[in-house]
Amino acid sequence: MEWFERNHDVPGGGHARSSGGCYHLSFRSGSRARGSCASAAHDYITRSEEYDDPDRDAAIFVESDHMPEWADDEAREYWDAADVYERANGRLYVSADFALPRDLDTEDQVALAHAFAQELTDRERLPYTLAIHSGQNADGREHNPHAHLMISERQNDGIARTREQWFRRTNRTHPDHGGAPKSRTFHGREWMEHARERWAELTNTMLERNGRPERVDHRSYERQGIDREPGHHYGPAAAHMVARGLDHDRLDEAVTREDRRELVTAIDREVAKVEDSGRGGGRGMTGHDDAEPERQRDRDRGGPDRLDDWHPGR
Numbered sequence: 018m019e020w021f022e023r024n025h026d027v028p029g030g031g032h033a034r035s036s037g038g039c040y041h042l043s044f045r046s047g048s049r050a051r052g053s054c055a056s057a058a059h060d061y062i063t064r065s066e067e068y069d070d071p072d073r074d075a076a077i078f079v080e081s082d083h084m085p086e087w088a089d090d091e092a093r094e095y096w097d098a099a100d101v102y103e104r105a106n107g108r109l110y111v112s113a114d115f116a117l118p119r120d121l122d123t124e125d126q127v128a129l130a131h132a133f134a135q136e137l138t139d140r141e142r143l144p145y146t147l148a149i150h151s152g153q154n155a156d157g158r159e160h161n162p163h164a165h166l167m168i169s170e171r172q173n174d175g176i177a178r179t180r181e182q183w184f185r186r187t188n189r190t191h192p193d194h195g196g197a198p199k200s201r202t203f204h205g206r207e208w209m210e211h212a213r214e215r216w217a218e219l220t221n222t223m224l225e226r227n228g229r230p231e232r233v234d235h236r237s238y239e240r241q242g243i244d245r246e247p248g249h250h251y252g253p254a255a256a257h258m259v260a261r262g263l264d265h266d267r268l269d270e271a272v273t274r275e276d277r278r279e280l281v282t283a284i285d286r287e288v289a290k291v292e293d294s295g296r297g298g299g300r301g302m303t304g305h306d307d308a309e310p311e312r313q314r315d316r317d318r319g320g321p322d323r324l325d326d327w328h329p330g331r
Contacts, residue, residue, distance in 0.1 A: 040233035041116040041163075042216050044209065047109045055096035055109040055167070062148040062165035065093070078127045078149040082134070083142040083173045085197075087180060092146050094180075099169065102184035111203045113137070113166040115216060117149065120229055129223045130164040133216055137166070141200050142173040171197040210235075 047053035060066040064076040081092035088095035099109045115133070117126045127149060134147045145168045152161030171183060176193050188195025202208055213235040221232050 039116050039118070040217065040220070040235060042113065042213055042235070043115075044111060044113050044203075044212075046111055046203075047167075049100065049103055049107065049109050050105050053109055055099045056093060058110070058112065058167060059093055059096040059146055062150075062167065063093075063146065064148070064150075074151050074153045076148045077123060077151050078130075079147070080131065080134075081144070081146040083138060083144045085144070085173060085183060086177065088144070092144075095144055095169070096146070096167070098180040099184065102181050104184070104186070107184075107199075108170060110167045110169055112168070113164075113212075115164050115166075117162040117164055118220060118224060118229070118231065119160070119162060120231065121223060121227060125223055125227060126162055126164075129219060130166075132219055133164075134166055136215055136219070137212065138168055141202065143200055144169040144171065144173060168203075170200045170203065172200055174198060 047055060047058060049055075061068050062076070063079045064070070064073060081088075081095075084092060084095055088098070096110070103109055115130075117130065121129065130147060130149055134145055137143070138145050145166060147164060147166050149162065149164045152163055174192065174197060176197075178193075178197060182195075183197050185196030187198045192198070217233050217235040224231050224233075
């Protein structure tokens with residue numbers, strides 16, 4: 018049984034001067050060769066198909082952008098095609114999970130999440146799906162609003178391609194004969210540090226605009242020069258709830274209500290479980306050895322692996 022650290026510091030830092038300014042941002046990589054399923058992850062974050070369940074906290078906002086023409090009206094078509102046609106050792110998507118300030122209204126939470134999604138994707142026109150969950154507990158209180166973002170590394174360069182061609186290898190000499198070019202942005206720690214810093218800046222700007230006193234910081238307490246005592250641990254009962262895939266609102270009964278870190282960690286782990294649901298499916302599925310070149314490149318660049326949360330501020 019896995020134990021989870023109970024620590025009033027949030028992952029990777031996130032010092033806030035009030036509870037409304039909690040900072041959490043984590044990234045993970047979804048690789049088909051390692052069992053991820055893009056369409057299942059899409060269904061989970063958008064609360065569609067088998068995840069359209071009133072017992073789950075609702076997806077209060079969903080948007081997709083930079084999609085090719087054949088998926089412009091239905092983003093799931095894109096992620097389903099990625100499962101089918103992306104090469105065996107390729108990444109299906111990069112995902113980001115991040116907490117939203119509780120003291121902002123829904124409109125501002127949506128605007129903040131949208132701005133961050135565009136920040137990460139607009140320059141290269143990377144297809145993405147963004148979903149915001151209300152984070153309601155059993156009493157209907159929105160105690161943990163958060164967002165999930167799925168980003169494809171295939172750039173929408175404006176060239177018309179079929180689904181199958183979109184995910185082929187790029188032809189640099191004749192781009193219209195090959196697949197959509199792949200971004201190399203999401204590799205290495207420099208971009209990750211910048212992304213975490215930009216999320217903090219966007220969050221603080223929105224909080225200031227709304228007259229809120231809270232501020233967040235993407236750096237660890239150690240990097241900020243703040244002395245904090247080591248965190249405590251809570252026992253296996255709550256960890257068992259996570260392992261069984263229970264929703265984060267029910268985890269609220271196992272941990273202190275004010276401690277959002279464990280709740281967001283539980284969300285991360287539930288998403289990872291959903292991503293694993295596609296193991297063994299999809300055309301071109303191979304064993305882990307076929308994915309090793311990409312994973313080794315990621316390690317060499319300090320980039321992601323599917324089950325690793327990236328918290329460079331630690």
